[in-house]
Amino acid sequence: MKIQKKVNKNSLFKKFFIKICRMLDYEIIDQGNFYLPITNQEINEDLSIIGKKSLTIPMGRVEITRPVKSLTVILRTCASVNMLTQSKKRLFDREKSEYTLRSLSSIINSLNFARELFKNIDLEMIVVDHNSEKDLVEKIKSILASQFFKNRFIHLDVDSFKKNINPINEKNEKVSFNQMSNMSNIHQSLLLAKGCDDLIYFVEDDYIHSIHAIKEMILSYEKLSSMLKQELILCPTDYPYLYSKIDNSKILLGDKSHWRSIKETLCTFLMSKEMVIKYWEELISTCKFEHYPFEKPFHNIYEKEYCLSPMPSLAIHFTNINSVFGISPNVDWKKVWDESKLK
Missing domain, CATH: 3.90.550.10 (Spore Coat Polysaccharide Biosynthesis Protein SpsA; Chain A)
Incomplete structure (x- = not known):
């Protein structure tokens, strides 16, 4: 008897959704795991990137228009x-x-x-x-x-x-x-x-x-x-x-x-x-x-x-x-x- 492998449609959709968000430069939060899948970071890590963006949970992202030189x-x-x-x-x-x-x-x-x-x-x-x-x-x-x-x-x-x-x-x-x-x-x-x-x-x-x-x-x-x-x-x-x-x-x-x-x-x-x-x-x-x-x-x-x-x-x-x-x-x-x- 041939064994059928189950495909987790939710998992496939999640991966596809994350990929699209990454391409569009969106931030998303997996609040169940305190995780940011786009940047592969825990929610309590340093999320800001010098000269590019400031990210504070739950306030969101600020684009840096005045970088420090x-x-x-x-x-x-x-x-x-x-x-x-x-x-x-x-x-x-x-x-x-x-x-x-x-x-x-x-x-x-x-x-x-x-x-x-x-x-x-x-x-x-x-x-x-x-x-x-x-x-x-x-x-x-x-x-x-x-x-x-x-x-x-x-x-x-x-x-x-x-x-x-x-x-x-x-x-x-x-x-x-x-x-x-x-x-x-x-x-x-x-x-x-x-x-x-x-x-x-x-x-x-x-x-x-x-x-x-x-x-x-x-x-x-x-x-x-x-x-x-x-x-x-x-x-x-x-x-x-x-x-x-x-x-x-x-x-x-x-x-x-x-x-x-x-x-x-x-x-x-x-x-x-x-x-x-x-x-x-x-x-x-x-x-x-x-x-x-x-x-x-x-x-x-x-x-x-x-x-x-x-x-x-x-x-x-x-x-x-x-x-x-x-x-x-x-x-x-x-x-x-x-x-x-x-x-």
Whole structure:
């Protein structure tokens, strides 16, 4: 007796349907198995493709019309100054040099986690240092030398910038030498930014980053800039002061994080070269005159442009625990600290 093989018509139809959807560039989800048959991925995998599409379940796909071409990380270091405007101790009460090294290491760890992205995006890190001890400088240079990305170390010449600084600030007080050093470092960083191609991440040496920070910032920049059809500013930190008053905010969905519109940051943020050129006078004014608050010119920019910060935080400002500019809420900051050593 001849055995008849059963043909699963549903299976044949499913394969044919998937093939057609793939040809038409459609996304479909097998919700019974949490599976995307078109791309052969589990639903909880990284679904976005840098420069092409952002895919978030269940919101769907966003075509990337504003791809990121390059990222330059400009890290400003000064291990000789514990805290610029405070005499209080930092969380964990360590030497400033340890916060500097942990900030550098956490950024490098985050860049390595996002390494796959940099097959299509040019990457460079520049460290601009003032007055750190020789041993620390050599350690930073040694760490940079073993990385997969281009890097530079610049010794800041404060004297070449001091002549541009008004010695009296907005409070009619004398500008301190440490503040002049800070203003000079920002000035140097902005000049470097003019020579960059696309995104610049200006960051201070007391921000410890989660492993996901850089990847989330790049993918979210592409997605949200494409959706809003304009350039953005991204701040990686969810500061406590953002909860000290009730402000209206827009909540946007990035790649993996929620982002909200804000009107204030400190001096750590990501912006494009296009924005640097557009707001050059506002940005450079922070290097010539000490405003009150210091970041006032930045805040004026945020009245005109989208500035977004993540919830929860992607990077934590390790200052005094009671500072409204410090430890982000609802984050395991001890875990972030413990993971901030170079891997």
